[in-house]
Amino acid sequence: MGPQKMGHRSKSFLVAAVILSVQFPCQAGEYQAVCGGLKCTIIVTPDVIKSPSAEILASRVSFWGRNGESKSSIGTGVATTVLFGGIGLLGFLAKNHHYDFTINGFDATGQTTSIQFQFKNDVPAKQISSELASLTGLAMGQTRSAQEILAKEQGKDQRLPSLANKDSGPGLGQLQQKPPSTAQTPKNCWSSYLKNNPAMQIWAEANPTQATQNKKKFDDC
Numbered sequence: 001m002g003p004q005k006m007g008h009r010s011k012s013f014l015v016a017a018v019i020l021s022v023q024f025p026c027q028a029g030e031y032q033a034v035c036g037g038l039k040c041t042i043i044v045t046p047d048v049i050k051s052p053s054a055e056i057l058a059s060r061v062s063f064w065g066r067n068g069e070s071k072s073s074i075g076t077g078v079a080t081t082v083l084f085g086g087i088g089l090l091g092f093l094a095k096n097h098h099y100d101f102t103i104n105g106f107d108a109t110g111q112t113t114s115i116q117f118q119f120k121n122d123v124p125a126k127q128i129s130s131e132l133a134s135l136t137g138l139a140m141g142q143t144r145s146a147q148e149i150l151a152k153e154q155g156k157d158q159r160l161p162s163l164a165n166k167d168s169g170p171g172l173g174q175l176q177q178k179p180p181s182t183a184q185t186p187k188n189c190w191s192s193y194l195k196n197n198p199a200m201q202i203w204a205e206a207n208p209t210q211a212t213q214n215k216k217k218f219d220d221c
Contacts, residue, residue, distance in 0.1 A: 029131065031124045033101075033117040042117055044131050049103055051115045056105040059153070060172070061136040063143045066129060068099035068119075099125040103132070106149065110172035146172055190218040 031042045035051055043050040048057055099122070103115040119125040133139055150172050194201040204211035 031119075031128055033119055033124070035117045040117060042115075042128070044128060044135065046135055049105075049115065049132075049135075051117060054113045054115050055107050056103055056113055056115060057108060058135045060107075060149050061103060061105040061132075061138060061144070062146065062149065063102075063104040063141075064132050064136065064138060065102050065141050066099055066125065068097070068125070097122045097125070101125075101128070106146070106172050188219050189221040190215045191221070193218060 029044045031044070033040055033042050035042075035053070040052050044058075046058060048055055049061070097120055099119045101115075101117050101119070105113065107113050119128075129140060138144060194204060204214075
């Protein structure tokens, strides 16, 4: 084989290697899952997390968690070994996957909502876990209170006390701080008290020493 042919073949291998090394984009952010026993699509974007029944703003996620495991199919391994001998030992490498996800937070109207779904495959379970951590800023199992979410949306820097592990509490709309009341509390004046109680006024005139002591319990007006 001549040097020229060898050169062409080397270039061909190099081009093939480059093509194989490129990761073609997949449909990231859209996952086929199981919701309430039925197939469903979970959509995760930088703005919102959607299921067929609920939506939670990514910035308003208060908690997300995952439960489940991957375990070897011992029954499958035994059966395939009996049927196929040594080759059947590969059956022990088969795994069952079951992952349950829960995402809690608030929708666009500020109402408390929750999304639950399952995966029977560990690949999307790992991918969506990575996306949720990145988009929400929460690690798996970490919590963020409604007050913290509201404070962040209002542009405050300080972190408010967390209400983790407590009831979901009110929606974000109910957490808006109300302006302080400008109405003044009416004073409890001794003169007004006597005016509204003529019998007490007569008693005060007849017992000035005791009346003076009682007057101290009222406002100075």
